[in-house]
Amino acid sequence: MSSVTLERPDKFRIGRVFNDSFAVIGRNAVLCLGLAALFSGLPTLVFQLWALRQDPAVPFDPSTFGEQNLVFGYTAVTMGAGLASYILSLLLQASLVRATIEDLNGKQPSFGDCIAKAVSFLLPTFAIALLVGLGVGLGLCC
Structure with a gap:
C-alpha cells in the first residue's frame, strides 16, 4: 500500500504578489x-x-421649460456616461485578469482573446461587483 503525502502550499507573500504583478505588466506593457x-x-x-x-453659464430656472429640459438632458447624459464608464471599467478589469492568467500560465495573451473573454464574463463580473458594493455599503452603514 502506498501513501500520499500532501505538500504544504506556498505561503502568501505580498512581495511575490507585487513581483508577479509588475512582471506581468512589464512583459505585456503594450x-x-x-x-x-x-x-x-x-x-x-x-x-x-x-x-x-x-x-x-446657463442658469437653472424651473419656470422656463427649455432650460429645464437642457439641465435634465445634461443630467441624463452624465448618468448614462457614468453607467457606461462603470461597465467599461468592469470590462477593463476582466480583460486584464485574463491577460494576467494567460501570462502566468506561460502563454502570450492576445488583445482579441482578452476582450472576447471579458465580454463573455461581463454578467458574472457585474454580479460580483454588485455584491462587493453591497458589502461595502453594509459595512459602512453598520
Missing part, C-alpha cells in the same frame, strides 16, 4: 496600455470633449 486606453482613456476623452462643448 497590451495593458492598449486595453486601458480602449476601455478607460478613449471614453473619458469623448465625455470630456462633450462636456467642454456644453454652456455652463
Whole structure:
C-alpha cells in the first residue's frame, strides 16, 4: 500500500504578489496600455470633449421649460456616461485578469482573446461587483 503525502502550499507573500504583478505588466506593457486606453482613456476623452462643448453659464430656472429640459438632458447624459464608464471599467478589469492568467500560465495573451473573454464574463463580473458594493455599503452603514 502506498501513501500520499500532501505538500504544504506556498505561503502568501505580498512581495511575490507585487513581483508577479509588475512582471506581468512589464512583459505585456503594450497590451495593458492598449486595453486601458480602449476601455478607460478613449471614453473619458469623448465625455470630456462633450462636456467642454456644453454652456455652463446657463442658469437653472424651473419656470422656463427649455432650460429645464437642457439641465435634465445634461443630467441624463452624465448618468448614462457614468453607467457606461462603470461597465467599461468592469470590462477593463476582466480583460486584464485574463491577460494576467494567460501570462502566468506561460502563454502570450492576445488583445482579441482578452476582450472576447471579458465580454463573455461581463454578467458574472457585474454580479460580483454588485455584491462587493453591497458589502461595502453594509459595512459602512453598520
